[in-house]
Structures are given as C-alpha cells and as structure tokens.
Amino acid sequence: MLDVLGIMERIPHRYPFLLVDRIIEISKENQSIKGKKNVTINEEFFNGHFPGHPIMPGVLIVEGMAQCLGVYVLEGVEGKVPYFVGIDEAKFKLPVKPGDTVIYDVKVDKIKRNFVKASGKAYVDDKVVAEASFTFCITDK
Structure with missing residues (x-):
C-alpha cells in the first residue's frame, strides 16, 4: 500500500534507521498495520553486530514494528513525531539473517490522548521471530 517514499512522508526516520521498506496492509477496522523489511548484508548494523555471524539486532526488529x-x-x-516510552514483554525467538524478509504485524491495543499502546509480532517465513508490547507518545516536533 505504501512504498518507502510514502513511509518517509509520514514518519521522520531515515537511513540507516528506517527499518520498514513497504507497508503491505492497513486496517482501520482492526486497528492494525503490516509492514515489510528486506534484510540484506549491506545493512549498517551488520558491520558490528556479530561479524562473521550476522544477525539483525532484536531491538531493531521492535523498532521496525514501532515504525x-x-x-x-x-x-x-x-508536525508530530512518535517517541518510545516503554517496551514490555519483548521476546526474541529466532535470529533474523541477511536474505530474510521480515513481516511486521502490529495492532493498536489502546489510544488515550497522545499515548498509544500496541502489540506486535515479527515473522520470517511464517515463523514468529520476535514479539513485544510497547507504548509511545505522539508529541510536537
């Protein structure tokens, strides 16, 4: 539904911290969104995260869900930006490696004024690789 240019119009993140390549589904009815990240060996974080055994850092998978x-x-x-205020119940189940495609599946649990609580799962080949609940606030730039 949205390519990387459309994503960059909506959120302030940029390379190397833009961790979503495409939005593939948005459901206002279910208050959910699905995104996709193609992980390549050229990702900046692989330079220092386990050289010789590259895996995507779990916190960046959670960041991708939040994005x-x-x-x-x-x-x-x-004129607004989202800021993390909490990450709960994060679990990292399988490594994400170069060549994988991560599907982020995120659902809004609650919106109260400028605070959003949500939960998400990340999948590679239909297997859950990570999951977390998180809270962030929407504030002025």
Whole structure:
C-alpha cells in the first residue's frame, strides 16, 4: 500500500534507521498495520553486530514494528513525531539473517490522548521471530 517514499512522508526516520521498506496492509477496522523489511548484508548494523555471524539486532526488529505503528497513527497528522516510552514483554525467538524478509504485524491495543499502546509480532517465513508490547507518545516536533 505504501512504498518507502510514502513511509518517509509520514514518519521522520531515515537511513540507516528506517527499518520498514513497504507497508503491505492497513486496517482501520482492526486497528492494525503490516509492514515489510528486506534484510540484506549491506545493512549498517551488520558491520558490528556479530561479524562473521550476522544477525539483525532484536531491538531493531521492535523498532521496525514501532515504525509501522507510527505510519498508522500519524496518517493525516502534521508536525508530530512518535517517541518510545516503554517496551514490555519483548521476546526474541529466532535470529533474523541477511536474505530474510521480515513481516511486521502490529495492532493498536489502546489510544488515550497522545499515548498509544500496541502489540506486535515479527515473522520470517511464517515463523514468529520476535514479539513485544510497547507504548509511545505522539508529541510536537
């Protein structure tokens, strides 16, 4: 539904910290969003994260889920940015390696004023590689 240029119009993240390549589904009815990240050996984090045995850092997988949620929540909103205020129940189940495609599946649990609580799972080949619940606030730039 959105390519990387459309994503960059909605959230402030840029390379090397833009961790979503494409939004593949948005459901206002289910308050959910799905995004995709193609992981390549050229990713900046592989230079220092386990050289010789490259795996994507789990915190960046959680960040990718949060960026998808930022796209969802900031749709049609100008002059605001999302900031993490909490990450809970994070679990990293399988390594994500160069050549993998990560699918982020994120659902809004609650929106209260400028705070958003959500939960997400990340998949590679239909297997859960990570999951977490997180909270962030939407604030002025």
